[in-house]
Amino acid sequence: MGAKRGQMDFLRVILPAVDKFASTWLSQYDRHHDQNGTSVEPESSLLVVDETGDYDEAIGIVVLLLGWFFTEEGKRLSIQETNNVSKESLRKRLEWVQQSIPRANPSRTTMKRVNEYAIPGKSKIRRQRPTIKSDL
Numbered sequence: 001m002g003a004k005r006g007q008m009d010f011l012r013v014i015l016p017a018v019d020k021f022a023s024t025w026l027s028q029y030d031r032h033h034d035q036n037g038t039s040v041e042p043e044s045s046l047l048v049v050d051e052t053g054d055y056d057e058a059i060g061i062v063v064l065l066l067g068w069f070f071t072e073e074g075k076r077l078s079i080q081e082t083n084n085v086s087k088e089s090l091r092k093r094l095e096w097v098q099q100s101i102p103r104a105n106p107s108r109t110t111m112k113r114v115n116e117y118a119i120p121g122k123s124k125i126r127r128q129r130p131t132i133k134s135d136l
Helices: 003-027 056-069 087-100 108-118
Strands: none
Touching: 003 056, 003 108, 056 087, 056 108, 087 108
16 A cells, blocks of 8 residues: 555544544543532543554554643543644644654654644544433
8 A cells, every 4th residue: 555545544544433432432431520529530541552663643643632632731621522623732732742752753744634634624524523422
């Protein structure tokens, strides 16, 4: 498979699948309220693995998830909350990742595909969050 074909699959297949999985998975670990009405955020982790070891697409996926599900202060949003994603906010999330993993340097093309998918109006591919059923 050519590089261009791989990047288009990343945009059209992989990112939508990651979006659907992460939205569904994170909804299982959404905030709830304790007996005093205090918001409680349960502990949860999500591991992103890159089979090739070059970190390119994995870093793109992590940046995408951080952009959608975490505030500028690093606090996790509930699944019902939305985050205004912009090129600048995604760049900031990439900086977070690079502070933890200095060799994390996704290709320009990967970040372009992440921007296309994440930023409203940038792509014909529409982000559709799955409908989350809540017991609340």
